[in-house]
Amino acid sequence: MSEPWHSCIDDELQLVEDLMDRDLQSDNPELSEMCRYVVGAGGKRLRPSICILSYYACGGTDPEKPAKIGAGFEIIHSATLVHDDINDQGEVRRGRKTLHREYTISKAIIAGDFMFAMGFRLLASAAPQIVDYIVEASASMGAGEFIQKDFEHRASVTEDDYLRIIVDKTGKLFEASARSGAAVAGAEAAHMEAVGEYALGLGTAFQIVDDTLDVTGDPHKTGKAVGTDMIEGKPTLPVIYAMEDPVVGPSIREIFEKEVPTMDDVHRALELIQRTDAVDRCLAKASAMVDSIISALDPLPASKYKDALLDLAGYVVRRER
């Protein structure tokens, strides 16, 4: 069996953990504890991985630099999850209570703001030239989240609307992680473009798979209940595709448009979605996206880090969470 995609950067990923632990300290013990609660819950550390792999694939040699930047990106990503969970009234994340359920909404809003600031600090201290990437990505995440809210429970949402939302919400931060890694490696323009394009597509494909798992995933593996997005009326690709189905589409639309669906509604919608080709279409879409970004990496010279980026792309579409 081949090595997992991250085996060549396991030391750097450990450094990311140490840096997050060190930097998310505050004079207030509870605030520090809340930050640890969030980043300590694990996660795939995809953004740090993309940053570190892009750095090495573009010729960088110092493990500290991309680890610091990767930690900054992961902290900012975690901050957005905290605020998103409040907005979505999420109860469970990564198999445990969301931060605002474990503490309070007020404290979770503040902790999220604190984590944003600490993430920015880490990034700015590591490499002032990448601040632009992260603020652009943060602004996009806000805009994407906002537009997504506008489409909640609205069956008129299209695939294009969805793609625009997830590019903003997820793709841009992936892209910023890659570009930042490349920038501090002193990458030439063509290589910077290569990893940027790759990561934007990867983030988008990742989100499609994530949204598909919400209708098919095994809660024991995913750490969260299936159908959460449906309860919230969140516009996701499997639902959009399923609503196009000539037979069961109209019934799914009806449930999707209910402001407060019952659990019976949600289970029925999930069951109806399984009768359509929506899940297959979603996975095919994500696979096609991954295929197209793999060629984006052509300009990069051969290296084990480039290989790892290629493996990572395959992992993203095959994962069960």
Place this chain on the structure above:
Amino acid sequence: MSEPWHSCIDDELQLVEDLMDRDLQSDNPELSEMCRYVVGAGGKRLRPSICILSYYACGGTDPEKPAKIGAGFEIIHSATLVHDDINDQGEVRRGRKTLHREYTISKAIIAGDFMFAMGFRLLASAAPQIVDYIVEASASMGAGEFIQKDFEHRASVTEDDYLRIIVDKTGKLFEASARSGAAVAGAEAAHMEAVGEYALGLGTAFQIVDDTLDVTGDPHKTGKAVGTDMIEGKPTLPVIYAMEDPVVGPSIREIFEKEVPTMDDVHRALELIQRTDAVDRCLAKASAMVDSIISALDPLPASKYKDALLDLAGYVVRRER
């Protein structure tokens, strides 16, 4: 009658307004509208003023630079107000509904995050060397707000606890505004320290006066109801002093410790506070603080901008809001 303290920078303050208007644009019309709702509600623009005056007082000559940075600080300050209002369940700010009451809590959380990112962007693009100041201040604001929450309805809170909270919550952002202005003016170290010390003290004095107005202010002038802090059990200096009163102190403590005081409780507490010397002590404290920071400016050469900083200090303790 003498000119108001801001008359020598009125053009720059107009530039701040224009920049905020220009930079708080998003592809989403509602998000742009929400940002305009917040910054368009006015406010004293103290942070941009301190930034601009510090810049000129330290020898700067280009109006664009400090205006850009000042706009960034005002946007970040506005973002914190949006999140604070959610946390404090505030209904009214600057005479109109708070953002989350006019829209929704979810959208207001996102809009706050978006404003943070846009503020950081403006600052980082204007002067990358000041990013550190703003992230430190943002982290402090989070920590201060957090600690404040811990002392809600707790009559054991001391004057020292309070001072630590408001230095973090308000003082540090004032200080960062001044230091940033000085830094981009290329100020020498002694001048940078001078405006930094001045602004930290000014912010702290400002917050004491603000908290005192909550128990004495005229709602027609202040744009918000009196006693709001008391309802929330927020630890403020007038309440801390009043709770020390040998006669009425115990009754005030009792009301302050109620998790959900009635409006009768709050009115009674406000009335009891008036029978103590708490308000006079607060204003004396703020005045003494302002006196001490005025001498902090001694190292600066004479200029109309230095004079304006001195006038501004007087304004802060005399204002009715």
